[in-house]
Amino acid sequence: MKSTALKSWLITSSLLLSAVALSACQPKGEGTADSAKPQQVQENTIVAIQAKVVPVKLTKSEACDAEGCMQYDIQTIQSNLKWIDDYFINRIQKADPIAFSTAPNEKINTAEGAVPNLSQSSTYVRFVDQNYNRATFALQSYSYSAGAAHGMHHQEFVNFDLKSKKRLALQDVLVKGAEQSVLDAVYDANIIWLEEHKIERSKLNLSDNFYYGANGIVFVYPLYELASYAEGMSELTLPYVAAQKLIKAEYLPSLPSYPNS
Incomplete structure (x- = not known):
């Protein structure tokens, strides 16, 4: 009797182990949470x-x-x-x-x-x-x-x-309410050129035409707006250092941490 019970226990254990091994080898179903992870990563890339x-x-x-x-x-x-x-x-x-x-x-x-x-x-x-x-x-x-x-x-x-x-648009990248601060920062950063062209602070407007340059955000102005035709389209740069609190972080390049001057 003991021998028969032992054989029965061994057969049952063997079957259970085989079932566990087979389930581990099976690919996960398409509807599982694990199978959704690669797709989610791809969508966010x-x-x-x-x-x-x-x-x-x-x-x-x-x-x-x-x-x-x-x-x-x-x-x-x-x-x-x-x-x-x-x-x-x-x-x-x-x-x-x-x-x-x-x-x-x-x-x-x-x-x-x-x-x-x-x-x-x-x-x-x-x-x-x-x-x-x-x-x-x-x-x-x-x-x-x-x-x-x-x-x-x-x-x-x-x-x-x-x-x-x-x-x-420019309003999408600026921190809310920062327009005047940006304008003042642009004027201060380009004051020599602007004064040479007799452009007063109160007469300067921000251009919605801009790109990201090596040293800052560059505002581009149409022919004749700030200078003569011969000088081409004018460009005024807002240095990235001055832009850190004026431009939304997600629209600024990764910058070094500068010591306070």
């Missing part, structure tokens, strides 16, 4: 941007009316983030709808003495840099109207929050 400049396929590279023609040269960004690519192509199409129009060109006036006008328009998008969840692109444009003394150029910097997938 900030993607490193890979981008290149590509030409935009236009319906017509040259649009003409009775007075002359406008030549278009448009290049945009092609990246691994489709929502960014879509943002720029939508803006380009809204800015130059004629270049994408399927309507036929008008016949140019070739009457005796008439000189057809030839104007130019170009648009370029390029990737500037990325700092964790913030990425910056530049939208460059140039236009020349036939007969004008010179063309007009502009460069707009577009900053994105890669987590929220939205464009960052």
